[in-house]
Amino acid sequence: EKGPYQHFMQKEIFEQPTVVAQTLRSYLRPLERQVALPQIDFDISAVNRITIVACGTSYYAAMVAKYWFESFARVPVDIDFASEFRYRDPILPAGGLALFISQSGETADTLAALRHCKAAGQTIAVVVNVPTSTMAREADLLLPTHAGPEIGVASTKAFTCQLAVLAALAAHFAVKKGRMSAAEEAEIVAHLMEAPASLNLALEHDDEIKAMAPLIAPARDVLYLGRGPDFPLALEGALKLKEISYIHAEGYAAGEMKHGPIALIDEAVPVIVIAPSGPHFEKTVSNMQEVRARGGKIVLISDAEGLAEAGAGCLATIEMPRVHPLIAPLVYAVPVQLLAYHVACFKGTDVDQPRNLAKSVTVE
Ligand code: M6R
Numbered sequence: 426e427k428g429p430y431q432h433f434m435q436k437e438i439f440e441q442p443t444v445v446a447q448t449l450r451s452y453l454r455p456l457e458r459q460v461a462l463p464q465i466d467f468d469i470s471a472v473n474r475i476t477i478v479a480c481g482t483s484y485y486a487a488m489v490a491k492y493w494f495e496s497f498a499r500v501p502v503d504i505d506f507a508s509e510f511r512y513r514d515p516i517l518p519a520g521g522l523a524l525f526i527s528q529s530g531e532t533a534d535t536l537a538a539l540r541h542c543k544a545a546g547q548t549i550a551v552v553v554n555v556p557t558s559t560m561a562r563e564a565d566l567l568l569p570t571h572a573g574p575e576i577g578v579a580s581t582k583a584f585t586c587q588l589a590v591l592a593a594l595a596a597h598f599a600v601k602k603g604r605m606s607a608a609e610e611a612e613i614v615a616h617l618m619e620a621p622a623s624l625n626l627a628l629e630h631d632d633e634i635k636a637m638a639p640l641i642a643p644a645r646d647v648l649y650l651g652r653g654p655d656f657p658l659a660l661e662g663a664l665k666l667k668e669i670s671y672i673h674a675e676g677y678a679a680g681e682m683k684h685g686p687i688a689l690i691d692e693a694v695p696v697i698v699i700a701p702s703g704p705h706f707e708k709t710v711s712n713m714q715e716v717r718a719r720g721g722k723i724v725l726i727s728d729a730e731g732l733a734e735a736g737a738g739c740l741a742t743i744e745m746p747r748v749h750p751l752i753a754p755l756v757y758a759v760p761v762q763l764l765a766y767h768v769a770c771f772k773g774t775d776v777d778q779p780r781n782l783a784k785s786v787t788v789e
Contacts (some may be wrong), residue, residue, distance in 0.1 A: 530558020662761030
């Protein structure tokens with residue numbers, strides 16, 4: 426079933442161009458350059474607040490989505506870990522929309538939060554990969570990701586497919602709320618349609634990233650930095666590395682470094698900086714220079730332009746294709762997944778079945 430691949434995780438990383446394209450096909454009308462959502466039985470223009478709840482990697486997709494919903498549609502978004510959500514007595518607006526993101530559709534904390542919101546009269550939307558799951562059955566609005574079965578415990582292709590659905594949904598909200606013109610919608614659709622090809626280009630760096638594994642594997646701690654919609658990618662990179670290679674890793678908002686974690690920096694702590702060209706680049710790079718000034722060893726992930734500007738003096742660089750900031754979180758997921766994967770392989774851990782973890786967490 427793994428075909429030419431050594432692990433399911435590796436196979437699933439490499440499936441991303443195909444499954445993201447497959448997912449986008451059901452959310453976009455390429456010829457008309459429009460987003461196309463399934464039948465929605467509520468008035469989107471009346472939604473004034475969205476609550477998004479998820480766990481783990483799906484929660485990081487929610488973080489990116491918050492950014493998109495707020496910047497495109499100007500709808501305030503409240504996000505939370507499912508395990509925290511119910512216990513803080515959340516304020517749920519009358520007629521509000523609650524959105525749940527889950528690969529499995531069975532995660533106990535997320536399901537409990539969904540039922541809590543349902544009982545509180547919220548409209549329930551679910552972005553889910555398993556169409557027969559409990560969450561899919563209990564949703565008012567089902568938004569499937571078409572990633573196909575994800576076997577590796579570390580979530581990879583489900584994440585990029587979640588992002589594809591959420592970007593289309595955020596654009597749809599923006600259109601319905603009168604915040605996005607037809608021309609802007611056409612532009613968003615065009616950028617999303619570029620994602621599969623850009624994912625393919627990102628995957629071409631596999632060998633190069635594999636060659637970096639021996640540089641990272643001996644580390645006791647690794648830091649990941651990102652900013653804006655790429656900050657969740659830093660968290661995702663750190664989670665991937667922790668769960669399959671057992672190296673302590675932390676993701677930080679690049680600007681938060683100087684408020685504490687910079688104290689950790691020395692030559693023994695690799696710092697992975699996620700900095701696509703775009704509105705956040707300069708600021709992220711100046712945070713990177715603060716790390717470098719303290720002897721930190723940097724792996725910079727950026728595009729050719731970004732690397733030309735800031736790549737000198739790094740321990741290593743990974744060149745991504747130049748992409749629109751909208752699709753950067755999808756494309757930059759690939760190098761952080763591959764880095765975690767190759768470090769774990771180098772260390773010889775059980776990549777698909779890491780210790781202490783289950784694919785679907787069905788206890789609260
Ligand atoms: O099936 P779900 O998306 O609800 O699962 C949520 C988390 O348990 C999951 O993303 C977990 O964090 C992964 N092992 C991360 O790679």
